[in-house]
Amino acid sequence: MSLLRRPSSAAKPGPEESAVSAALGTVLDPEIRRPITELGMVGSLEVSATGAVLVQVLLTTSGCPLRDTLERDVTAAVSRVAGVRAVRVDLGVMDDEQRSRLRGVLRGPGGTAGERDVPFARPGSLTRVYCVASGKGGVGKSTLTVNLAVAMARDGLRVGLVDADVHGFSVPGMLGTTDRPVKIEDVVIPPVAHGVKVISMGMVVPDGQPVMHRGPLLHRALQQFLTEVHFGDLDVLLLDMPPGTGDVPISAAQLLPGSELLVVTTPQPAAAEVAHRSGGLAARTGQGVVGVVENMSWMPLPDGSRLEVFGSGGGAAVAERLSRDSGAPVPLLAQVPMDVAVREGGDAGMPVVLAAPDSPAALVLSDLARTLGRRARGLAGRPLGVVPV
Template identity: 60%
Template sequence: MSATANDDLIATIRAALAKVIDPELRRPITDLGMVKSIDVSPRGDVHVEIYLTIASCPKKSEISERVTQAVADVPGTAAVQVTLDVMSDEQRTELRKRLRGTGSDPNGEPVIPFAQPSSLTRVYAVASGKGGVGKSTVTVNLAAAMAARGLSVGVLDADIYGHSIPRMMGSTDRPTQVESMILPPIAHEVRVISIAQFTKSNTAVVWRGPMLHRALQQFLADVYWGDLDVLLLDLPPGTGDIAISVAQLIPNAEILVVTTPQLAAAEVAERAGSIALQTRQRIVGVVENMSGLTLPDGTRLQVFGEGGGQQVADQLSRAVGADVPLLGQIPLDPALVAAGDAGVPIVLSTPDSRAGKELLGIADNLSARRRGLAGMSLGLDTTRREP
C-alpha cells in the first residue's frame, strides 16, 4: 500500500469513527478527543487506540465494540485491533471544559444551566400534596414517552428520602465521575440521576434541609445533562425543603400537579400547586391518576371517587388567575404497576393500553409546547408609585 493510499485509508477510518457515539456523553468520540491513534499496516490491518475518560469506565466494552464495527465496515480494511488507554488528568480537565465550561460563576458558585436566561430546556417539577398518588409513575412514563418521540430528556429524582426512579426506569448503573462532572446513566434514552445511585443497597438517607438543598444543587450543576429539551424533576410530596429549593435554584421550572380523584386528596394537592403563588412559578397543569378501574364486563368502577382532578384544576385556576388545565385522567391498571416493577414504563411496554394512551397524550401535550415569554414571570413590580 502506497503512503498516499495509507493516508487516504486513515482519513476514511477517522471519518467512520466520527459516527461512533460515546454511550454516556452522546457525542462523537472524535469530538471528545477519545481517538488516540490510528495505524494501518501494508496489508490493511488496523490498530486503533482509544482514550477512556476513566479506567473503570462502565461502557468500555461497548465503546470497543462500536469502534471495531465502524472500522471493519470501511472498505479496504482487514483485521481490526482496538486498544484502550485512559485520559490523563489534563485531558480530563480539557474534556470537562469543552463540555461544561468552567462550571462556576465569577463568585465560584456552581452554574445551573437550566437557570440561565439562554436555556431552552423545559423544566417540569412533578409535585403532589401527599405520597402514594403515583407521582413517580407519571414522571417516568412522561420521560420515556417524550424520549421515544425523539426529544432529549432527563429525569432528576428529587425525592431524596423516597427515591424510586432508577427502579422504575430499570436502571442499575451508577454514574461515572470525570473530575467534578458527573455522567448520569441512560435508561430508555433518558438521562437519570438519583441519590439511590450513590447509596449502598436500600440504605435510608437521613439528612436535614441544608443537605437536601446541596444535593439538589449538585445534581443540577455538576451532572452533565447535555442539551436537554425537557428536564423532569420528581419532587417529594408536600411543600417542604426541596420544593422551596427548586423555586430558588430553577425559578423558571413549571409545576405539574398529580392527584387522585378523591376529593380529600385533591384538597391536599391544591396546597402543592398553590406554592406557585409564593414562588411565582407557572403551573402547567394537573394530572389525575387512579381515575377509575375498567372491569372485565366493561363497566367502570370509581375506586377512589371522582372529580378530584378537575377540582384541583378549577381551584388553582382561580387562585393564580390563569387557566390551569386538567391534562389527563390515568385509569387504574394492573399493567401500570407491573411495568413500574419491571423497569419498563407502560408507554413503552403496552402503549395501546388505556393508561398508556392517556400518558402518551399528556406527554404529547407537554412536548408540543415551546418555551417563550408567555406565562413566565419577569419579576417586575407593577405597583404604581407616586413621584
C-alpha cells in the same frame, strides 16, 4: 491481538485516514452521548495501505461498564469505511491532563471548577423544565414521571430526569437500572436508562442505608444534581418531587425559576385538597402551573364499564381552583386509569409505555408525554435580541 483479516493479493486501494477519522466522529460515547473525537477519547490512529486500522480509544475510567459497547461501536463504524479490511481497537485510560481537558469540554467555554450555576436556569436555555408535584404521597407521582420521561425519549426527545425525592427515591428501581454515575473530576456523568439520562440519591447511597438530610443538606443535594451532573443539551428535564411544600420544592423553585409545576392528584376530595395546596406554592415562588393530572381515575371493567374506586371530580376541582387562584387557565391535562400493567411495569423496571404500550394507561400517558414534549419553552427570562433604536 492479531488483526482480523489478511488482505487479498488483489491490488485494492487502502482506506483514507480522513475517512476513518470521519467514521470515528459518528461514534458516540454511550454515557456522555457525544462523539468520541469531540471528547478527546481517540488516543492514536494508524491506517495502513493494506487496509488494517488500529485505533486507540481512551476510557474515562479503567472500570468503564460500557467498554464492550464502545469497542463494538468503534469496530462497526470503522469497518464500514471503504478499503478497511481489519480493525483493532486498543482500550486505554485517560491520564489526569486528558481528563481535565475533557472536563473543560463538558463544562463548555469559560467553565471552571468553581462555577456552580444551573445550566437550565440560564436565560438562553431552551430546555422545558417540569416539576412533577403532589400534595401527598401515594398518588402515583413517581410512576407518572418515569413513564412521561421514557415516552418522551421514545418519541425522539432528549430527556433528563432528576429524582428529587431525596428521602424516598424510587426512580432507579422503576427504570430497572443499577448503574452508578461516573465522576470526571468535578463533573458527574449520569447513567442512561431507556434513553433517559437519570440521577438519583439511590445511585449514590449504599443499599438499605437511609438518607438523613435536613434543611440545608436537602438544598445542597438538589443543587449538586443540577449543577454537577452533566446532562448536556436537553429538550425536557423532569423532576420527580417529594410530596408537600417543604424544603426541596422551595429549593427547586429557587434554582429553576423558569420551571413549571405539573400537579398530580387522585379523584378523591381529600387528595384534591392537598394537591391544591401543592399547586398554590407556584403563586408564591413565581413558577407557572402547566396543568393537573388525575391519576387512578377509574378501573376499566371487563364489560366496558368503569369503576370509580376513589370517587370522581378531584382533578377537575384542582384545575378549577388553581385557575381561579392564578387568574390564568390551568387545564386538566389527563385522567390516567388504574391499570395492573402500570404496577407490573414499575416492579419489573420496564415502564408501562414500553412494556404494554397499547394498555389503557399507557395510551393516556403517551398522549400526555406528546402534549408536554411539544410545548414551546416560555419567553420568561430569555433575551429577545431587541435593542432600542
